[in-house]
Amino acid sequence: MARIDLRGLAHSYRPAPRGRADYALKRMDMTWRDGGAYALLGPSGCGKTTLLNIISGLLVPSQGQVLFDDEDVTDIIPEDRNIAQVFQFPVIYDTMTVRQNLEFPLRNRRVPEPEIAARVAEIAEALHMTDDLPRKARGLTADAKQKISLGRGLVRRDTAAILFDEPLTVIDPHLKWLLRSQLKDLHRRYDFTMIYVTHDQTEALTFADSVVVMHEGAVVQVGTPTELFERPAHTFVGYFIGSPGMNVLPCEITGASARVGHQTVPLARGYAPSGGKVELGVRPEFVRVDDGPDGLAAQVTDVEDVGRYRIARLRLEGHPMAAILPDGARLDGHTTRVGFDPAHVNVYVDDHLVEGEA
């Protein structure tokens, strides 16, 4: 498979784009590692499909280059890019058998017959579909059809990357986890470069090594699930990842202390923000309630039981925030005192994470 580099890439669907807002994809530079398992995560309309289509060649970018292993493929048509795509709906030949579907990409490339037979047998075995090989694709379930779509990418040895665009949309919920874990096993076995588009954070976080978070046409963070959780690089990542999302509180900062309204929050590091919108980000998991007399005064507006845990909805100096309650914790009154673990308080200026000084 291949390493993919995007250099100075940007795309506008408008013929004469003027400002940043006219770009569905804002200018970006990025590398996708050979053999990496990436999830491309973001809300509807943030540009995920646009980016995927540029990598596959279905769309030519208005600016910049796409390189596969240092070769510029920007103007190369999809058929010659050796990219396999698995879409929301399976794209297979219904009237052919499973075997013929898997053979098709190899026949097209005039691969010798003995090699076709060996490769198809190997991939069918990896997909747990050996018994289905003689069956017509038409009668198969949606999950089996999606596995064939994937198999048609895997069967070729020259596939540069496999791109998935919300491939589990039409799959029954109880089969989704099974397909996800099979995909993970296949990735381990064949080490293919994969980019998996989804707007579902659970799907992204359970199987990707790196999650690429997009927001309004820009990549706002590339990181492991742990990095996205502990150090969101942008307030949007804080909101989007986690349930409930990160609390974001407007504040003023002097050195190693922040003021939220009339109350002071100690920070682990010193900061010297020079203007801009300054905010604290703290995940509900790191908010302590009933924190004793030194805690910050907060109002309790609700306690929700979401099954696995309870969430306290609070107001701190008028700003809504949430805390995940530890097992057995009681919140009797309408007010409480909250504390934040300073090591888990992030500081944002104009929505971007800033590093403090020790």
Ligand SMILES: Nc1ncnc2c1ncn2[C@@H]1O[C@H](COP(=O)(O)OP(=O)(O)OP(=O)(O)O)[C@@H](O)[C@H]1O
């Ligand atoms: N063919 C097109 N012509 C004009 N605008 C388009 C076209 N395709 C997408 N857009 C716009 O580009 C932006 C990004 O769309 P894109 O489909 O890439 O987002 P997405 O993150 O994949 O969304 P979804 O999850 O809904 O598929 C959106 O504002 C969309 O309206």
